[in-house]
Amino acid sequence: MPTIDRDRQPEGVRRRKPLYRLLYVQVLAAIALGALLGHFFPDLGASLKPLGDAFINLVKMIIAPVIFLTVATGIAGMKNMTSVGSVAIKALAYFMFFSTLALIIGLVVANVVQPGAGLNIDPATLDQTAVASYAKTAHEQTLSGFLLNIIPTTLFSALTEGNILQVLLVAILAGVAISATRPKSDLVLDALTSLSEVVFKLVHMLMKLAPIGAFGAIAFTIGEFGIGSLASLAALVGTFYLTSLLFVLVVLGLVARFAGFSIFALIKYLRAELLLVLGTSSSEAALPSLMEKMEIAGCRKAVVGLVVPTGYSFNLDGTNIYMTLAALFIAQAVGIDLTLGEQIALVLVAMISSKGAAGVTGAGFVILAATLSVVPSVPVAGMALILGIDRFMSECRALTNFVGNAVATVVVARWEGVLDADRLRAAMAGAPLPLPEGDIERHERTGPHSEQIAGTLGERA
Numbered sequence: 001m002p003t004i005d006r007d008r009q010p011e012g013v014r015r016r017k018p019l020y021r022l023l024y025v026q027v028l029a030a031i032a033l034g035a036l037l038g039h040f041f042p043d044l045g046a047s048l049k050p051l052g053d054a055f056i057n058l059v060k061m062i063i064a065p066v067i068f069l070t071v072a073t074g075i076a077g078m079k080n081m082t083s084v085g086s087v088a089i090k091a092l093a094y095f096m097f098f099s100t101l102a103l104i105i106g107l108v109v110a111n112v113v114q115p116g117a118g119l120n121i122d123p124a125t126l127d128q129t130a131v132a133s134y135a136k137t138a139h140e141q142t143l144s145g146f147l148l149n150i151i152p153t154t155l156f157s158a159l160t161e162g163n164i165l166q167v168l169l170v171a172i173l174a175g176v177a178i179s180a181t182r183p184k185s186d187l188v189l190d191a192l193t194s195l196s197e198v199v200f201k202l203v204h205m206l207m208k209l210a211p212i213g214a215f216g217a218i219a220f221t222i223g224e225f226g227i228g229s230l231a232s233l234a235a236l237v238g239t240f241y242l243t244s245l246l247f248v249l250v251v252l253g254l255v256a257r258f259a260g261f262s263i264f265a266l267i268k269y270l271r272a273e274l275l276l277v278l279g280t281s282s283s284e285a286a287l288p289s290l291m292e293k294m295e296i297a298g299c300r301k302a303v304v305g306l307v308v309p310t311g312y313s314f315n316l317d318g319t320n321i322y323m324t325l326a327a328l329f330i331a332q333a334v335g336i337d338l339t340l341g342e343q344i345a346l347v348l349v350a351m352i353s354s355k356g357a358a359g360v361t362g363a364g365f366v367i368l369a370a371t372l373s374v375v376p377s378v379p380v381a382g383m384a385l386i387l388g389i390d391r392f393m394s395e396c397r398a399l400t401n402f403v404g405n406a407v408a409t410v411v412v413a414r415w416e417g418v419l420d421a422d423r424l425r426a427a428m429a430g431a432p433l434p435l436p437e438g439d440i441e442r443h444e445r446t447g448p449h450s451e452q453i454a455g456t457l458g459e460r461a
Helices: 023-040 042-047 049-076 082-113 128-140 143-149 157-161 164-180 186-207 210-225 227-258 263-269 271-280 283-296 301-314 317-333 340-356 363-374 380-387 390-415 421-429 440-446
Strands: none
Touching: 023 042, 023 210, 023 271, 042 210, 049 157, 049 164, 049 186, 049 210, 049 271, 049 283, 049 301, 082 164, 082 227, 082 301, 082 317, 082 340, 082 390, 157 164, 164 186, 164 301, 186 283, 210 271, 210 390, 227 263, 227 317, 227 390, 263 271, 263 390, 263 421, 271 283, 271 390, 283 301, 283 390, 283 421, 301 390, 317 340, 317 363, 317 380, 317 390, 340 363, 363 380, 380 390
8 A cells, every 4th residue: 555755745744833823733722712711701602693503504414415425435445335234233233332332431420429309409400491492302203203314305305404414324325326326326426526526625725714613612611601600510510521531531442442543543643633523522523533533543445434424413422421420419309209219110211202302402301201201200391400501511412422423433343344453543643644545646636634644633724
């Protein structure tokens, strides 16, 4: 496998960039400045919400084309179509196991730590109107409705409406159709491949705005809710953050070790994206970059295209930990002692509701409302207790979900036997990466992966 000649690289690739030009440094500085601004000038910080929203909307604008082009071209280039079904089955099996494990871990931690014990809150004193909209949205979500919603109204509406699973379905069908009609459809495949280069170049251009988006989002969060709002519910927030951290480092760390890489190396490799997720409280903000980086790290394009978008709906480890932990916190806070049977029912309902509410705005809170509405022992009105701090916990949910999907992509690629171990080791070590056959000429034209190839991982600036 050839390695690109450093003498033929663009000038900007040969030299290591100064720190202030590295994307992750810029985002980290923006988060710090935004937090300080929101704390000392809360009104001004709260008014900067449009900056974060605008950046997230810009990224969402490009998500549908990224998924469609990655999946369609990846599947179209596969010789054996049965491997598509194999990847899907293995990915769903992985998602089901670890999503359920996350629910159980949240349940166990809540029983051991009991963060809500001793609060003795009367449910009648809670403001039910504060969570009415979430409860209504949750009531409208059904599993059958969710499954039917995967099918778009038209072939092109999936791309215009931005529903991830609809885009994924259309992309899979398009990829299979292109593969089945080759060589007649080679021109279509070439056009889509060229278009994907343009789209990923656009992604890199949009990522230059990441520090501005992170600055506005974190300034709004601190300015609107205030750091002081964490104090009253510090036990719940601290328990959730610590549980999520242990899940990533211990559970996912062991999975990563068996898959042949270090979870710490993966976190370092994805540090720019993780900081972006932290700043914006949205894992979608880093979805295009995650798909590109996992392909660079040796995961086959078709696997990345199938696993990552599906994982964003079905592999919500952080959200699942939050659901059972928050549900038991509410029960403990209002003095309700759930039996083992009721807690098992809670997990079973959460397994279903977490899939039915996938893709819903504010999914974490909506899923919790859907779960509590089916388990009558815990009052839905109790969600008002945590509404004020939910924004602070959404960052942790998003980060855990993001890392979980990155690990899942590598594991499924390894199971499928299409993981390039040399590229993975090089990516995790921050070393220069070899180019796949036929990619050198493309790199010289557009250079979409130049920084990773040169060993300057995470230095998009």
